[in-house]
Amino acid sequence: MIEIEVQNETNQSQERMRFAAVPRIGEGLRLRGPDGMWASYDVLDVWYQKAEFGDVWVPYLHVCMTPGETAGDIGNAGFDVQRELEPFKI
Known part of the structure; x- marks a missing residue:
């Protein structure tokens, strides 16, 4: 597991999460917002x-909610993202 700091542009928050792989620019993630609802980022x-x-390099992510997405919206069930990861919170 790789520990990554995720900086969320949408709600101006920072969290450290564990991922199996470092996501690439343009990929989609499903993250739980501060209100407890899942949304695409x-x-x-x-x-x-x-x-x-x-001599260790630590990865950082900068994310923003997917345009047209609202927290908790299950209309498209997130199938428009390239890859979904549900990270383990530390």
């Missing part, structure tokens, strides 16, 4: 920063 940017210890 697009990956806008992926970057790496050197950790404070050793």
Whole structure:
């Protein structure tokens, strides 16, 4: 599992989550919002920063809610995204 900091542009929040793989720019994710509802988010940017210890690079994601998506909307059930991941919260 890879621990990634996800910076959410839509609700201006930051969370550390664990993923099986680092999502790529343009891919879609299903994330739970602060209200507890699931919604589709697009990956806008992926970057790496050197950790404070050793020679380790830590990945970061910048995401934004998919246009036309509303939290909890199950009209399209998220089938328009390329890949869905349900990350494990730390």
